[in-house]
Amino acid sequence: MKVLVPVKRVIDYNVKVRVKPDQSDVDLANVKMSMNPFDEIAVEEAVRLKEAGTAEEVIAVTIGPEKAQDQLRQALAMGADRAILIETTETVEPLSVAKLLAKVCEEESPQLVVMGKQAIDDDCNQTGQMLAALMGWPQGTFASAVTKEGDKLHVTREIDGGLQTVALNLPAVVTTDLRLNEPRYASLPNIMKAKKKPLDKKSPSDYGVEITARLKTLKVTEPPKREAGIKVGSVADLVEKLKNEAGVL
Amino acid sequence: MTILVIAEHTNDHLSDATAKTVSAATKIGGDIHVLVAGSGASAAAEQAAKISGVAKVLHAEDDHYAKQLAEPMAALILSLADDYDVLMAPAGTDGKNYMPRVAAKLDVMQVSDIIAVESADTFQRPIYAGNAIATVQSSDAKKVITVRGTAFDAPAMDGSASVETIGAAEFPSISEFVKEELTKSDRPELQGAKIVISGGRALASGENFEKYIYPVADKLGAAVGASRAAVDAGYVPNDMQVGQTGKVVAPELYIAVGISGAIQHLAGMKDSKVIVAINKDEEAPIFQVADYGLVADLFEAMPELEKAL
Numbered sequence: 001m002k003v004l005v006p007v008k009r010v011i012d013y014n015v016k017v018r019v020k021p022d023q024s025d026v027d028l029a030n031v032k033m034s035m036n037p038f039d040e041i042a043v044e045e046a047v048r049l050k051e052a053g054t055a056e057e058v059i060a061v062t063i064g065p066e067k068a069q070d071q072l073r074q075a076l077a078m079g080a081d082r083a084i085l086i087e088t089t090e091t092v093e094p095l096s097v098a099k100l101l102a103k104v105c106e107e108e109s110p111q112l113v114v115m116g117k118q119a120i121d122d123d124c125n126q127t128g129q130m131l132a133a134l135m136g137w138p139q140g141t142f143a144s145a146v147t148k149e150g151d152k153l154h155v156t157r158e159i160d161g162g163l164q165t166v167a168l169n170l171p172a173v174v175t176t177d178l179r180l181n182e183p184r185y186a187s188l189p190n191i192m193k194a195k196k197k198p199l200d201k202k203s204p205s206d207y208g209v210e211i212t213a214r215l216k217t218l219k220v221t222e223p224p225k226r227e228a229g230i231k232v233g234s235v236a237d238l239v240e241k242l243k244n245e246a247g248v249l
Numbered sequence: 250m251t252i253l254v255i256a257e258h259t260n261d262h263l264s265d266a267t268a269k270t271v272s273a274a275t276k277i278g279g280d281i282h283v284l285v286a287g288s289g290a291s292a293a294a295e296q297a298a299k300i301s302g303v304a305k306v307l308h309a310e311d312d313h314y315a316k317q318l319a320e321p322m323a324a325l326i327l328s329l330a331d332d333y334d335v336l337m338a339p340a341g342t343d344g345k346n347y348m349p350r351v352a353a354k355l356d357v358m359q360v361s362d363i364i365a366v367e368s369a370d371t372f373q374r375p376i377y378a379g380n381a382i383a384t385v386q387s388s389d390a391k392k393v394i395t396v397r398g399t400a401f402d403a404p405a406m407d408g409s410a411s412v413e414t415i416g417a418a419e420f421p422s423i424s425e426f427v428k429e430e431l432t433k434s435d436r437p438e439l440q441g442a443k444i445v446i447s448g449g450r451a452l453a454s455g456e457n458f459e460k461y462i463y464p465v466a467d468k469l470g471a472a473v474g475a476s477r478a479a480v481d482a483g484y485v486p487n488d489m490q491v492g493q494t495g496k497v498v499a500p501e502l503y504i505a506v507g508i509s510g511a512i513q514h515l516a517g518m519k520d521s522k523v524i525v526a527i528n529k530d531e532e533a534p535i536f537q538v539a540d541y542g543l544v545a546d547l548f549e550a551m552p553e554l555e556k557a558l
Contacts, residue, residue: 016512017377026381038494094349095358118494122376124361129319129349138424139319141346144487154427158487159342160440160496161259162431166318169423178477178494179487214358218371218384226519229540231531235553238525238543246523246540248444248502249469249558 001111001170003046003055006101007039007075009068010121023219035071038116040078041176044183045146046114047079054148055112057081061104063097065089069199076194077186083199088211092204094122096211098130103207105135110171112153117142117175128175138168142177250279250369254303255326255338255348258285258293260315265441266339266398268300268406273396274337275302275404276366282307282333283410286325288315294412301405311417316426317343321418323350328418330355330391335369340395341440352393359393360385364400378493378516398440399499399520432486434473439489442472444502445521447491450478451507451528451547458484461551462506468558474498474518476508492517507547510535527551 011017012032020027035043049055060075061084062068072083086100105113118125132139140146140155144163147154152167158177186194204211232238242249252274257264267283274281281302285294286309294308307329313321326347330336336351338344340362352359364382365373371386372394439445446469448462458473466473474491475484491498493516503521508514510526510533518524519538526539529546536542543550 017380019381026377093358095353098353120378125345126349126359126361130353133350133353142342160488162429162486162488164429165427167425167427179481214389215385215387218386221382223379223382226538228537231542231544235550235557238541239557241541248523
């Protein structure tokens with residue numbers, strides 16, 4: 001089967017973001033950007049399906065600026081076969097991303113879409129579910145295990161109470177949680193090879209999708225600051241302070 | 250304005266987050282209805298009827314709703330959506346699963362995980378692991394919203410809304426429940442607990458959680474959480490993870506044991522009222538948010554703490 005892996009270029013997870021003084025957004029100038037960590041897990045899962053003979057082709061797709069090619073090249077270096085960049089400099093909301101991905105699904109007819117459960121920039125956790133809805137496909141969100149059982153896909157999901165396994169008809173959308181796998185590092189030869197793999201460039205208008213934002217960001221502010229408190233010298237001190245100063249025991 | 254809150258429940262028990270979602274709905278203002286869809290969920294429906302501010306509870310019974318699978322849940326919510334201006338659910342793993350599915354079908358951009366209501370169309374939500382707060386205004390005619398329970402007060406439970414039984418919607422037979430492994434614990438639930446004690450990588454094993462964390466938790470009547478590192482290493486199950494992509498908690502007292510304090514972990518606990526950090530590395534970032542820091546070896550400090558309580 002064919003597997004589609006949408007990925008997103010986001011601020012690197014180790015970078016601490018700063019809010020711009022004019023409160024218009026966070027400051028992304030000269031900040032290290034990387035592939036969304038959950039999407040790396042998705043690429044790894046797709047590549048493993050290919051290595052296991054379950055998938056024949058893995059296609060990476062992203063919607064973002066020209067520089068988002070870096071993330072597609074990373075996906076190709078990890079083992080994806082080809083890539084699609086839908087280029088735009090605008091901020092594209094999950095609903096519009098889902099609409100664009102739905103068009104890609106109509107064109108490519110993948111049996112499976114694997115993607116991160118959320119992007120660590122807007123923390124929305126929506127796109128996979130929205131894509132599944134638009135396609136009328138089932139969804140296996142927050143996946144920690146994915147296996148093909150006959151013509152169904154079994155997805156074990158990390159839920160608030162523990163783990164839940166569902167059986168999905170194919171095609172389906174799976175969104176990845178942290179413990180699905182540990183993504184590989186691309187080797188240097190694979191990074192070199194990835195430069196020669198096909199990468200198609202498109203624009204949102206090629207798909208006839210309107211990407212106007214529905215949410216207007218009025219402002220972006222710093223959260224209330226927490227000041228470091230005091231160091232206590234012993235366990236006895238700690239218990240005394242919690243009882244008598246903080247009053248929480 | 251008419252608002253539908255979709256209840257999060259385990260059929261016999263309604264979650265606290267559902268009541269807190271009703272609090273958020275009250276801030277928007279309007280008639281508030283609660284949908285309880287489940288299998289043998291009369292108890293949950295009755296609890297929902299008691300939430301102050303709720304005008305009516307809609308109770309849908311069918312086996313298909315027993316496990317809250319996204320496909321049947323979304324179909325049911327969509328069948329009711331015409332009558333409502335706002336659809337809201339707690340931002341737990343159920344709401345996060347079905348609400349975007351509903352939003353996409355309604356051609357609405359969902360507002361995820363709100364922490365404050367500024368007006369009927371303007372909300373605050375954390376972004377970048379809570380390192381920034383965005384105030385967003387929705388231009389969609391209908392609103393689809395998920396709510397971070399810890400950001401809203403629990404309403405009184407003195408209501409007496411009517412419970413109306415409604416029929417099931419069509420079932421998209423594209424998914425089915427296979428099995429579940431739920432973590433059994435006699436300790437309080439992480440997200441409602443007054444005291445949370447969490448362990449990190451420094452615990453070094455699941456046995457050490459048993460030996461050093463649980464006894465203190467039981468003395469305090471505390472829930473037990475963990476950092477991602479401890480869950481990844483297999484010391485404890487996934488549902489104990491506190492952080493950006495795990496559970497968000499805001500107890501009266503949060504005790505972080507052997508947790509260094511990555512920003513992703515801080516995102517899940519920094520709204521706690523009092524934070525205690527016990528860590529032998531005095532440079533650990535967790536001390537920057539802790540009200541009380543104890544630089545100590547947890548393997549010595551925890552038995553001492555257990556005795557002192």
